[in-house]
Amino acid sequence: xxxxxxxxxxxxxxxxxxxxxxxxxxxxxxxxxxxxxxxxxxxxxxxxxxxxxxxxxxxxxxxxxxxxxxxxxxxxxxxxxxxxxxxxxxxxxxxxxxxxxxxxxxxxxxxxxxxxxxxxxxxxxxxxxxxxxxxxxxxxxxxxxxxxxxxxxxxxxxxxxxxxxxxxxxxxxxxxxxxxxxxxxxxxxxxxxxxxxxxxxxxxxxxxxxxxxxxxxxxxxxxxxxxxxxxxxxxxxxxxxxxxxxxxxxxxxxxxxxxxxxxxxxxxxxxxxxxxxxxxxxxxxxxxxxxxxxxxxxxxxxxxxxxxxxxxxxxxxxxxxxxxxxxxxxxxxxxxxxxxxxxxxxxxxxxxxxxxxxxxxxxxxxxxxxxxxxxxxxxxxxxxxxxxxxxxxxxxxxxxxxxxxxxxxxxxxxxxxxxxxxxxxxxxxxxxxxxxxxxxxxxxxxxxxxxxxxxxxxxxxxxxxxxxxxxxxxxxxxxxxxxxxxxxxxxxxxxxxxxxxxxxxxxxxxxxxxxxxxxxxxxxxxxxxxxxxxxxxxxxxxxxxxxxxxxxxxxxxxxxxxxxxxxxxxxxxxxxxxxxxxxxxxxxxxxxxxxxxxxxxxxxxxxxxxxxxxxxxxxxxxxxxxxxxxxxxxxxxxxxxxxxxxxxxxxxxxxxxxxxxxxxxxxxxxxxxxxxxxxxxxxxxxxxxxxxxxxxxxxxxxxxxxxxxxxxxxxxxxxxxxxxxxxxxxxxxxxxxxxxxxxxxxxxxxxxxxxxxxxxxxxxxxxxxxxxxxxxxxxxxxxxxxxxxxxxxxxxxxxxxxxxxxxxxxxxxxxxxxxxxxxxxxxxxxxxxxxxxxxxxxxxxxxxxxxxxxxxxxxxxxxxxxxxxxxxxxxxxxxxxxxxxxxxxxxxxxxxxxxxxxxxxxxxxxxxxxxxxxxxxxxxxxxxxxxxxxxxxxxxxxxxxxxxxxxxxxxxxxxxxxxxxxxxxxxxxxxxxxxxxxxxxxxxxx
Numbered sequence: 001x002x003x004x005x006x007x008x009x010x011x012x013x014x015x016x017x018x019x020x021x022x023x024x025x026x027x028x029x030x031x032x033x034x035x036x037x038x039x040x041x042x043x044x045x046x047x048x049x050x051x052x053x054x055x056x057x058x059x060x061x062x063x064x065x066x067x068x069x070x071x072x073x074x075x076x077x078x079x080x081x082x083x084x085x086x087x088x089x090x091x092x093x094x095x096x097x098x099x100x101x102x103x104x105x106x107x108x109x110x111x112x113x114x115x116x117x118x119x120x121x122x123x124x125x126x127x128x129x130x131x132x133x134x135x136x137x138x139x140x141x142x143x144x145x146x147x148x149x150x151x152x153x154x155x156x157x158x159x160x161x162x163x164x165x166x167x168x169x170x171x172x173x174x175x176x177x178x179x180x181x182x183x184x185x186x187x188x189x190x191x192x193x194x195x196x197x198x199x200x201x202x203x204x205x206x207x208x209x210x211x212x213x214x215x216x217x218x219x220x221x222x223x224x225x226x227x228x229x230x231x232x233x234x235x236x237x238x239x240x241x242x243x244x245x246x247x248x249x250x251x252x253x254x255x256x257x258x259x260x261x262x263x264x265x266x267x268x269x270x271x272x273x274x275x276x277x278x279x280x281x282x283x284x285x286x287x288x289x290x291x292x293x294x295x296x297x298x299x300x301x302x303x304x305x306x307x308x309x310x311x312x313x314x315x316x317x318x319x320x321x322x323x324x325x326x327x328x329x330x331x332x333x334x335x336x337x338x339x340x341x342x343x344x345x346x347x348x349x350x351x352x353x354x355x356x357x358x359x360x361x362x363x364x365x366x367x368x369x370x371x372x373x374x375x376x377x378x379x380x381x382x383x384x385x386x387x388x389x390x391x392x393x394x395x396x397x398x399x400x401x402x403x404x405x406x407x408x409x410x411x412x413x414x415x416x417x418x419x420x421x422x423x424x425x426x427x428x429x430x431x432x433x434x435x436x437x438x439x440x441x442x443x444x445x446x447x448x449x450x451x452x453x454x455x456x457x458x459x460x461x462x463x464x465x466x467x468x469x470x471x472x473x474x475x476x477x478x479x480x481x482x483x484x485x486x487x488x489x490x491x492x493x494x495x496x497x498x499x500x501x502x503x504x505x506x507x508x509x510x511x512x513x514x515x516x517x518x519x520x521x522x523x524x525x526x527x528x529x530x531x532x533x534x535x536x537x538x539x540x541x542x543x544x545x546x547x548x549x550x551x552x553x554x555x556x557x558x559x560x561x562x563x564x565x566x567x568x569x570x571x572x573x574x575x576x577x578x579x580x581x582x583x584x585x586x587x588x589x590x591x592x593x594x595x596x597x598x599x600x601x602x603x604x605x606x607x608x609x610x611x612x613x614x615x616x617x618x619x620x621x622x623x624x625x626x627x628x629x630x631x632x633x634x635x636x637x638x639x640x641x642x643x644x645x646x647x648x649x650x651x652x653x654x655x656x657x658x659x660x661x662x663x664x665x666x667x668x669x670x671x672x673x674x675x676x677x678x679x680x681x682x683x684x685x686x687x688x689x690x691x692x693x694x695x696x697x698x699x700x701x702x703x704x705x706x707x708x709x710x711x712x713x714x715x716x717x718x719x720x721x722x723x724x725x726x727x728x729x730x731x732x733x734x735x736x737x738x739x740x741x742x743x744x745x746x747x748x749x750x751x752x753x754x755x756x757x758x759x760x761x762x763x764x765x766x767x768x769x770x771x772x773x774x775x776x777x778x779x780x781x782x783x784x785x786x787x788x789x790x791x792x793x794x795x796x797x798x799x800x801x802x803x804x805x806x807x808x809x810x811x812x813x814x815x816x817x818x819x820x821x822x823x824x825x826x827x828x829x830x831x832x833x834x835x836x837x838x839x840x841x842x843x844x845x846x847x848x849x850x851x852x853x854x855x856x857x858x859x860x861x862x863x864x865x866x867x868x869x870x871x872x873x874x875x876x877x878x879x880x881x882x883x884x885x886x887x888x889x890x891x892x893x894x895x896x897x898x899x900x901x902x903x904x905x906x907x908x909x910x911x912x913x914x915x916x917x918x919x920x921x922x923x924x925x926x927x928x929x930x931x932x933x934x935x936x937x938x939x940x941x942x943x944x945x946x947x948x949x950x951x952x953x954x955x956x957x958x959x960x961x962x963x964x965x966x967x968x969x970x971x972x973x974x975x976x977x978x979x980x981x982x983x984x985x986x987x988x989x990x
Contacts, residue, residue: 061359061394062647065352066320067709069345074107076100080340081118082166083330086682089661089705091332092128093340094120099130099139099147103665105703105734110139110147119176121167126683129174129185131164136176136183143687145666145679152185168203175208175218177201182210184221195223202243204250211240215252215262227265242286244293246307253286253295273310277303289331292350296326302339302348313392319358321346333658336707349708353652354617355389357644359397363623364640367630368410370417371430374638375400376645377407382419382426387632389647402426402433408626411445413454414467418445425456427472438474439463444488448515449495455515457485457499464515480518483507486625489537489544498537498544505531506546524562529553534625540568540583547578547591571609572600574729580627584637588650590629595620596712597629597639599650614753616712618646619732660713662704662752664764669695670737678764689766696768697739702750704760713752721746743770864953867893913940920989927988928972935972938965943985 071078077096084092093100098111099120112132119131127138128147135158139147153161162179169175174185182193182201197212208218214230216223233240233254242253250262251270258278259270274295281303285296291308301316301324317324321339328340339346366377374387382403385395405423412418417428420442424435441459448455454465454472461482466475486501495511506529510520525531529550536547544555545565552565552572569575573593580592587602589609596616600609621641628640635651667678667689678689691698706713714730722744736748746768751761772778870889914921920943924936931939934955941951948962955962970981 061319062355062357062389062391063315063319064392065349065354065356065709066315067347067349067707068320068322069102069347070322071344074100074102074109074345076107076109077116078341078343079327080345081327082120083328083338083340084120084122085330085332086122086128088663088682089333089658090682091338091705091707092120092122093345094118094130094132094328099128101147103663103703104705104707106665106701108146110149112137112149113151119164119167121169121174122682123169123174128682129167129169129176131167131176131178133163134158134161136161136164136167141681141683141685143679143685144676145681145685147681152190153183156183156190165198166201168201168208170203170206170208175201177210182208182218182223191221193218193221193223200240200243204243204245209243209250211243211252215240215243226262229262229267233267241283242288244286244288246288246291251288251293253283253293255283259293272305272307273312274303274305277312277314285326285329287329287331287337289335292331294329294331294337296329296339298325300324302326302329302337304337315348320348320356332707334707335657347707352708353649355391355647355649356641357397357646359383359644361397361644363642364628364645365407365623365626366410366628367638367640367645368412368417369630369632370410370412370428375410375417375419375428376638377403377410377419377421378644379406381405381421382407382410391647400426400428400433402435408442409444413445413447414472416472418454418472420445420456429471434471436465436472436474443485446488446490446497448490448511453515455490455497457483457488459484462518476516478511478516478518480509481521483509487535487537489539491544500535500537500546502532502534506535506537524555526562528564529562534579536578536580536582538581538583540581540589541587545581547581549577549579551575552578552581571611573598579625580622580629582629584629584631586631586634588631590631590637592622592627595622595624597622597627614711614713616714617648619709619712621646660704660706660752660760662750662760662762663702664700664748664750664762665703666701667764667766668699668701670697670699670739671695674699678766689764691766691768693743693769693771693774696741696743697737698741698766699735699737700748700764701735702762703734704752715750715752717748717750719746719748727751741768743768743774910937910940913943917943917989920985923988931969931972935965935969938962938969939985942966942969942982943989945982 076098079096080093080100081096082094086092090104091102093102094117095109096116098109098117101108101110112130113135115132115135117130117132119136121129123129123138127140129138130136130149135151135153137149137151137153139149142148160181161183162181164176164178166177167174168177172186176183176185177198179198180194180196182195182198184191184193195210195212195216198210200211202209210216210218210223211233214233215226217226218224238254238257240252241255242251244251244253246261252260252262252267254260256278258275259272260267261270262268277300278295281297281300283295284298287294288307291306293305293307295303295305297303301314301321304313304315306312315321321341322344323341325342326339327342328338330338330340332338335350337348337350339348361376361383362378362380364376364378368375368377369387372387374385374389376383376385382400383397384400385397389395400419402424403419403421403426405421407419407421409420410417411420415429419426419428422441425439425442425445426433426435439456439458443457443459445465446455446457448464452467453475455478456463456465462478462480462485464475464478465472467473483499483504484501485499487499489498491497495513495515497509497511498506499509500506505523505525508522508524509518511517512519529535529546529548533549538545538547543565545568546553546555546562552569553562554565554568555561556563568589572578572589572591576593578591578593580590580597582590584590587604589600589602591598591600596619598611598616600611602609618639618641621643623640623642626640630638632638635649637648637650639646639648663680664678665680666676668674669677669691677691678687679685702715704713712732714732715734716727716730717736718727719725719738722742723738723746736750744767745765747763747765749761749763751759753759769775870892873885873889910921917940920940921936924931924939938951938955941954946954948959948966951962952959955965957965966981973981973984975981975984
């Protein structure tokens with residue numbers, strides 16, 4: 001759609017048309033019909049959108065900082081009924097799923113026995129008392145830092161308990177308030193105090209009050225009705241939701257009747273600026289701290305009432321809450337207000353220096369003060385509101401006509417506001433706004449030395465503006481390369497500028513005298529600052545500084561190059577990635593690293609910079625590479641975010657009423673499966689951890705009870721022991737891991753600064769046990785083994801010496817053996833000769849024996865023959881001379897027999913036989929002395945292997961006689977049947 005305006009054309013897209021209609025309250029039907037005729041396809045949509053949004057009004061409410069915790073973040077049920085804070089600063093919530101614990105870093109849920117929790121209270125005895133549906137009890141921490149539940153109501157009928165809605169502690173007595181009674185737990189015993197229809201209870205001045213049909217106070221185990229409260233409460237149908245002490249009076253808060261003071265035995269209404277709100281809304285809960293009364297409603301969020309001044313502040317879903325229904329309220333010790341919602345948990349930081357605008361105006365890219373108005377540039381256009389800003393109140397916010405679309409920068413020159421955006425370049429001159437035609441995609445509008453010129457940086461190059469008749473118009477395009485100047489800085493004393501973008505790189509351009517052309521250009525990217533990333537160019541203390549992902553660089557004019565800006569890096573966050581840097585008019589340096597806005601303060605008295613530890617803001621809320629900070633006053637800065645803008649009071653001191661509790665939370669042994677070996681709850685755990693060497697990789701988790709997200713905490717760690725390390729660089733990580741630690745005693749330290757002079761520090765000591773092969777008993781074993789080894793070595797050396805001696809002795813022995821063998825050989829030779837001689841002699845004697853025996857045999861045979869012949873003669877002789885012949889023959893036979901039996905050769909035979917056959921006769925004589933000579937002689941014959949027929953003539957007996965004699969010998973030798981006589985004699989003579 002095109003409108004004619006003075007000298008140029010106003011080019012509007014659909015979004016611009018919408019903004020136009022939105023601003024023009026008196027839009028005529030004719031105009032609408034004209035637009036309908038020009039673009040029928042979108043008319044229906046625009047008309048519907050027009051009528052819907054014309055009925056709405058934007059408002060700029062600069063509200064308190066609120067942290068939202070959804071049920072997905074704390075991993076429990078949606079409803080949270082009671083809230084309390086333990087002495088160590090941890091927060092506890094009575095959640096439908098159980099006791100919800102928050103240490104500032106981690107959430108934990110501890111259920112009770114199949115019941116929803118309604119009440120929670122910490123006792124001085126280290127217990128956390130809880131109550132829920134038909135039961136009550138307490139939690140105590142175990143050695144792993146988890147909480148174990150102990151039920152106290154097991155012995156009581158559940159139906160008589162009802163719901164436990166509140167818990168109060170007076171000295172050693174714990175009171176559990178249910179619907180129709182109060183259960184008192186004292187000295188490990190429980191007794192019941194009846195009071196019907198209890199809707200609320202409170203501890204005021206160490207006295208227990210309950211509200212039902214009236215107000216009652218506990219007096220000696222009995223509830224006493226306060227005068228004139230029964231009719232006032234029961235008759236009107238009001239329900240008491242809060243009882244507090246305020247200026248020594250009892251303040252009574254009702255759900256729909258307003259506020260009352262109970263004094264002089266009467267309930268007196270308290271009138272305030274909240275009365276209208278209280279009439280329109282139903283209250284559900286309340287709490288008070290000092291003079292600030294917080295009232296939680298069922299359908300419209302929270303109302304804060306200052307009882308002293310009567311000022312009110314309404315906070316609901318339109319300015320930060322997740323849910324309109326508030327079930328519980330609690331002020332912590334740092335005056336943060338916690339809200340237990342019907343769906344989630346919210347924390348309102350009442351003393352936070354950050355105030356956020358909750359209007360849906362888009363992402364914040366630029367801000368500027370112009371003629372006592374605050375202009376905000378977003379991705380949806382430019383919006384204007386009154387300045388100074390009003391905090392915690394609704395403030396009107398109006399869009400600037402004709403600026404719809406992406407806005408990159410706002411700048412004031414010549415008492416005019418220049419609005420640079422993707423669609424056009426607009427100029428606001430007082431109440432008149434006009435667009436400069438012929439130019440789109442504008443990054444910046446900057447002044448140059450020529451006072452009648454302005455330089456415009458666009459997507460496709462540089463342009464110049466000139467002023468004609470009080471209006472700025474497009475002059476010409478600057479000749480030369482078409483640089484897209486995402487980042488632009490103009491040097492003050494020359495026609496020189498710096499330009500940079502992600503793709504094109506970093507350049508320094510030299511313009512002509514008229515600034516209408518680029519005379520010279522030089523690229524300043526190098527190895528340490530390569531192309532491919534956005535950079536931010538600015539001036540810090542008369543130095544041209546470039547912030548990049550590779551760190552900070554400064555321009556060295558003498559060398560005409562970029563060099564590391566180590567000095568500034570040390571004052572800031574070291575060599576890390578910087579996406580934004582800016583020095584304000586107070587010389588403070590604002591910079592962004594890791595998505596966090598930080599501030600380096602300038603001290604004009606000392607002419608030096610200083611940093612406040614942990615002063616960091618809006619983590620993960622800024623627009624990367626489009627960060628913007630605009631400092632209005634000495635304590636006020638406007639910061640663009642992804643979701644609008646934030647107002648920061650950057651000089652506000654962070655004073656903590658209580659020191660933050662930095663604590664070692666858990667220790668895990670890491671590996672294939674992590675195992676929890678140490679935990680610390682709200683009661684310190686001084687357990688000294690001893691870890692087996694096989695589990696020498698650990699993970700340590702620590703936490704701090706910081707609930708203000710505007711206060712970014714950074715931690716530094718170190719480990720002392722066999723493996724020591726210096727303090728690490730500050731970081732946000734709350735987990736530290738160590739792997740493969742050698743054995744020894746260690747102490748882990750973690751610290752953080754929270755504005756105090758001394759840092760908050762926590763430590764944890766543990767010991768990595770030695771492996772079994774490096775324990776004392778293993779060293780003892782090694783000592784024994786070493787002694788044994790030395791003994792063995794000594795033994796081996798002794799044995800070696802002995803062996804050497806033995807070898808020498810053996811050598812001598814061998815020589816001696818050789819000598820002996822030679823002697824033996826000689827002796828054997830001699831013995832052999834002797835034996836040969838003996839054998840020869842034996843053979844000779846044997847031959848003699850044989851010859852002798854044969855001779856005897858032949859002699860006996862001859863004599864036998866002679867005897868036979870003589871006998872034959874004797875038988876043949878005649879009778880006449882028979883006597884004489886017979887006498888002579890008998891005499892001859894007698895002589896023959898005598899010669900046969902007593903041959904002298906027998907003695908010689910025995911002697912020869914003994915020498916040849918190992919003294920057989922002597923052995924027979926020694927062992928068998930009963931043998932006769934003939935039997936011994938028979939043994940000799942048998943020994944000589946003579947047959948019976950050969951033995952018979954030698955012994956002058958028949959062959960039969962020889963067999964009989966052999967039989968007798970067997971008997972005398974005791975031979976059994978089957979034993980051979982010859983073999984016996986052979987063995988016997990050996």
